[in-house]
Amino acid sequence: MAVIDLHQAAGDERSLSAAFVDSVLPDLLVHYGLERGTVLEQAGIDPAVFQDPGRLLPLLDVMRLFLVILDACGDPGLGFEVGRRVRPRSYQVLGYVILASRDLDEAIARLMRFEKLSGNLGRTERHDSDTEVRLEWHCPVEGEPARFVREAAITGWVTFMRPLMPADAAPLEVCFRHPAPPDAARYQAALGAPVRFAADFDGVRLAPELLAAPLRSADPGLGRMMEREARVLLADFDAHGNLVSRARAALYRRLSAGEPSIEGVAADLGLAPRTLQDRLRRQGQPYQEVLDGLRRSLADIYLRDPALSLTEIALLLGFSESSAFSRAFRRWRGTSPVAWRRRRSPT
Incomplete structure (x- = not known):
């Protein structure tokens, strides 16, 4: 990869x-x-x-x-x-x-x-x-x-x-x-x-x-x-662009600074928070779903990099601690990030 x-x-x-x-x-x-x-x-x-x-x-x-x-x-x-x-x-x-x-x-x-x-x-x-x-x-x-x-x-x-x-x-x-x-x-x-x-x-x-x-x-x-x-x-x-992709890009830029708020992302996109939430819902992807999807995608990438510890990955994804990342990952994938990484590591 x-x-x-x-x-x-x-x-x-x-x-x-x-x-x-x-x-x-x-x-x-x-x-x-x-x-x-x-x-x-x-x-x-x-x-x-x-x-x-x-x-x-x-x-x-x-x-x-x-x-x-x-x-x-x-x-x-x-x-x-x-x-x-x-x-x-x-x-x-x-x-x-x-x-x-x-x-x-x-x-x-x-x-x-x-x-x-x-x-x-x-x-x-x-x-x-x-x-x-x-x-x-x-x-x-x-x-x-x-x-x-x-x-x-x-x-x-x-x-x-x-x-x-x-x-x-x-x-x-x-x-x-x-x-x-x-x-x-x-x-x-x-x-x-x-x-x-x-x-x-x-x-x-x-x-x-x-x-x-x-x-x-x-x-x-x-x-x-x-x-x-x-x-x-x-x-x-x-008029609206691909709002989901624009929101994901704004979220990505904010992740390493901690949990990104919808207020901050909306400001980056020049929208009111309620407007952003409503438009994302109309496109079938609420704000939390967009955030989880981005974190899930990035987690898969970061876990393939053996140089990154779980704590470092958690911080890159905007989590305050690795335990919060592990809980979220289990919710997304049904397994722990350690087990996921082990299955995908070269033998």
């Missing part, structure tokens, strides 16, 4: 939709011969989060889940395998508004406009010239896990769009900034386009004439309807 990278993700407000994760996870686990319940338990993910298709998973939880899978499979192409399993339903409204687009040009415009709806994880930029259209994806994750996030996003783009295009339509090149993996040949075979590693950007290069290619799934009526729905969802997202 890359403890330091996960630790940095704890205070990040970015997120990914639970619907995306749930759409790729079943086939991915079958591919690697893993059991869903075991993986979710090891990642500390409550299966109930997938019952709400509108739920957004904080970046910390997404990274923990896929790093658990990486620990089990050891496949450097994990992100690529995630992207290969993307389907229109993976992106929900964003996917269907793209699906109904007139042509690739309109699909790209809608992707960039409504990208936040898939979870506000990364950002796409478009650069046009006489010879090519370049779509660049800016990844928020640094360090070794970044390659998996980049490959999942960009492979997902190509996997999603290729069946909608004419049979002979393909990107000029699919580009990744990280070095090539040992089995790079599988990338080109699956994506049907040249793949360049150690490139100067993450994304795809397209021929300008490809933009006018009509999509096989084009449906102007459905497109207009889905775009109206996407505009409403985007306005709500811009």
Whole structure:
């Protein structure tokens, strides 16, 4: 487990939709011969989060889940395998508004406009010239896990769009900034386009004439309807943001100073305490649940670090003493932090 990278993700407000994760996870686990319940338990993910298709998973939880899978499979192409399993339903409204687009040009415009709806994880930029259209994806994750996030996003783009295009339509090149993996040949075979590693950007290069290619799934009526729905969802997202992730980030910044109060977190977010509590409840995650969820996630990370004592972990989580942490951990996991750490320590 890359403890330091996960630790940095704890205070990040970015997120990914639970619907995306749930759409790729079943086939991915079958591919690697893993059991869903075991993986979710090891990642500390409550299966109930997938019952709400509108739920957004904080970046910390997404990274923990896929790093658990990486620990089990050891496949450097994990992100690529995630992207290969993307389907229109993976992106929900964003996917269907793209699906109904007139042509690739309109699909790209809608992707960039409504990208936040898939979870506000990364950002796409478009650069046009006489010879090519370049779509660049800016990844928020640094360090070794970044390659998996980049490959999942960009492979997902190509996997999603290729069946909608004419049979002979393909990107000029699919580009990744990280070095090539040992089995790079599988990338080109699956994506049907040249793949360049150690490139100067993450994304795809397209021929300008490809933009006018009509999509096989084009449906102007459905497109207009889905775009109206996407505009409403985007306005709500811009007005309130992913409040749960913002609250988690504010809580993370306050944890090491002791038990974080809702008054302090609300002040950090520019809200009245009652307003914050009401909005979190409307999103299905009351304040205490958000705090417990963050502490639970961080506890799993800290317990993997043998350099941290239980007392140090308790203080990092905002508990006044290790006994309070132990009681809370038993409530979350049904076992003691010592036993949890022992089960997950390398033999």
